[in-house]
Amino acid sequence: xxxxxxxxRQHDAxxxxxxVEYVVEDASEDMSFLELLDVLNEKLILSGEEPVAxxxxxREGICGTCSMVVDGHPHGxxxxxxxxxxxxxKFNDGATITVEPFRAGxxxxxxxxxxxxxxxxxxxxxxxxxSANTGSAPEAHSTPVPKANADRSFAAANCIGCGACVAACxxxxxxxxxxxxxxxxGEMPQGQPERWERxxxxxxxxxxxxxxxxxxxxxxxxxxxxxxxxxxISQLNHDYLKATVGGRRKKA
Amino acid sequence: xxxxxxxxxxLYLIAHMIGNLQIFWGQTAINDYAVWLRTLLQPVLGxxxxxxxxxxxxxxxxxxxxxAATLLxxxxxxxxxxxxxxxxxxxxxxxxxxxxxxxxxVLLFIVYHILDLTVGTLNPNGEHLAVWQNVHADFAPSRWxxxxxxxxxxxxxxxxxxxxxxxAVQTFGWNSNRREPVLKxxxxxxxGLLILGFLIVPVSVTFGWI
Numbered sequence: 386x387x388x389x390x391x392x393x394r395q396h397d398a399x400x401x402x403x404x405v406e407y408v409v410e411d412a413s414e415d416m417s418f419l420e421l422l423d424v425l426n427e428k429l430i431l432s433g434e435e436p437v438a439x440x441x442x443x444r445e446g447i448c449g450t451c452s453m454v455v456d457g458h459p460h461g462x463x464x465x466x467x468x469x470x471x472x473x474x475k476f477n478d479g480a481t482i483t484v485e486p487f488r489a490g491x492x493x494x495x496x497x498x499x500x501x502x503x504x505x506x507x508x509x510x511x512x513x514x515x516s517a518n519t520g521s522a523p524e525a526h527s528t529p530v531p532k533a534n535a536d537r538s539f540a541a542a543n544c545i546g547c548g549a550c551v552a553a554c555x556x557x558x559x560x561x562x563x564x565x566x567x568x569x570x571g572e573m574p575q576g577q578p579e580r581w582e583r584x585x586x587x588x589x590x591x592x593x594x595x596x597x598x599x600x601x602x603x604x605x606x607x608x609x610x611x612x613x614x615x616x617x618i619s620q621l622n623h624d625y626l627k628a629t630v631g632g633r634r635k636k637a
Numbered sequence: 638x639x640x641x642x643x644x645x646x647x648l649y650l651i652a653h654m655i656g657n658l659q660i661f662w663g664q665t666a667i668n669d670y671a672v673w674l675r676t677l678l679q680p681v682l683g684x685x686x687x688x689x690x691x692x693x694x695x696x697x698x699x700x701x702x703x704x705a706a707t708l709l710x711x712x713x714x715x716x717x718x719x720x721x722x723x724x725x726x727x728x729x730x731x732x733x734x735x736x737x738x739x740x741x742x743v744l745l746f747i748v749y750h751i752l753d754l755t756v757g758t759l760n761p762n763g764e765h766l767a768v769w770q771n772v773h774a775d776f777a778p779s780r781w782x783x784x785x786x787x788x789x790x791x792x793x794x795x796x797x798x799x800x801x802x803x804x805a806v807q808t809f810g811w812n813s814n815r816r817e818p819v820l821k822x823x824x825x826x827x828x829g830l831l832i833l834g835f836l837i838v839p840v841s842v843t844f845g846w847i
Contacts, residue, residue, distance in 0.1 A: 391722070404722055457726030483723035490716050553727040555734075556709065557716025597716030598709045600736065601804040602729040615807075616814045623810025 386412050386473065389481040390425065392437055395494050402494065404483075414474040418461060419444060419451060421473055422484075438497040446470040446610070449545030452552070453498045454485045459549035459608045467547065467610045487552035491559070491595040502548050504594040505562065509546075511590035512583035513566045515575050528574050538572035541565045543611040553608030556597035561605035563591055564617030567624055581628035582635070588625055638705035640805040642698040647802070649695055650794075654834040661847060664769040671768045703744070710737060732800040739797050746790035776842035784843045791832050798828035 395402030544565035570576030757763030762774035
């Protein structure tokens with residue numbers, strides 16, 4: 386099949402960047418979208434041009450590395466898939482496809498389709514962990530977790546930190562990511578000791594990083610390749626209010 | 638801030654809607670109701686004192702609501718300095734996408750509405766406390782376009798409320814997966830009933846039912 390690509394090319398973080406059109410004549414329907422870019426890059430290299438830089442790693446939809454907006458949808462129009470799991474059979478022969486990097490002030494473009502998602506690492510460093518001694522794993526049965534809590538924690542822990550929620554959000558907010566991390570740890574007994582500190586510190590780091598504020602549009606949950614439910618944002622607000630207005634947080 | 642101020646605004650809308658329905662009990666009922674509102678707590682607050690307390694609370698709520706919404710809109714603009722060439726195709730429903738501009742329309746309507754039926758400058762009758770006469774002059778069949786404008790504005794308020802009510806619940810942290818469909822249904826039905834209660838007055842007057 387033949388596809389026309391409009392790809393964002395940007396030499397480095399300083400370059401202004403522009404859309405460049407390419408035609409791939411010999412695409413296969415069984416290719417993933419990243420393999421299509423591989424084919425394009427082989428052609429570019431053979432003709433002595435700079436290949437399109439893009440992020441990828443596992444190529445099986447679990448790592449959250451691949452990040453691009455295909456035809457206005459983060460990870461492409463297919464529901465609950467990352468862009469590496471998006472296949473060319475989902476597109477029509479001769480289609481024109483627009484490929485852009487995730488757009489957010491907190492995710493600066495490094496090159497072409499590669500963005501710096503270090504802001505997420507800062508949010509995790511601000512509280513997305515539990516403090517525990519290593520080397521002496523406790524007996525698992527000593528801390529029972531009710532099934533409902535375990536299930537909700539697991540559902541939130543599906544978050545692969547890819548940033549599609551930010552890319553989709555009309556406000557450029559990372560609230561779904563925040564909510565997923567807080568629900569994942571907050572539903573577990575191990576997450577309780579640092580729970581109220583965690584929410585305040587993570588929200589502050591999120592706001593300082595330049596992400597926008599949540600207005601409950603729900604675009605994030607629609608775009609999420611791991612189908613993180615929107616109610617984790619309600620959990621985030623619940624915990625934040627309890628920690629601040631409710632005074633649960635211990636003042637340092 | 639948006640959610641907290643909206644609580645006052647929604648409570649006022651409920652009281653306003655129920656108050657309006659007095660018109661179906663006749664001229665004396667609605668006109669006496671307007672006077673009664675001004676005599677409420679008169680020993681403490683004086684004539685119209687209660688009304689002014691409500692007006693000040695509402696004013697503060699409206700200012701807080703718009704202030705917070707503006708801050709969020711400015712933050713949103715800063716958070717996405719470069720727009721998508723293909724447009725952002727992941728969209729919420731119509732209600733969610735029209736909260737900002739819909740809100741501006743509602744504000745313009747409120748300004749018009751106050752000049753029309755509170756201050757009376759835009760009202761063809763415009764006599765203070767003659768509610769029945771003012772409303773009938775305002776929505777007379779010959780002024781059908783005023784009725785249409787009110788209906789359009791009320792629909793805008795309905796859309797704003799439908800998303801806003803659920804959104805406030807989410808902001809207060811009381812939403813969950815299980816409750817979400819129920820909460821959204823309640824928000825739609827509640828906004829629908831509230832707006833119908835408002836709509837029925839101008840429509841009834843224009844069609845001569847009262």
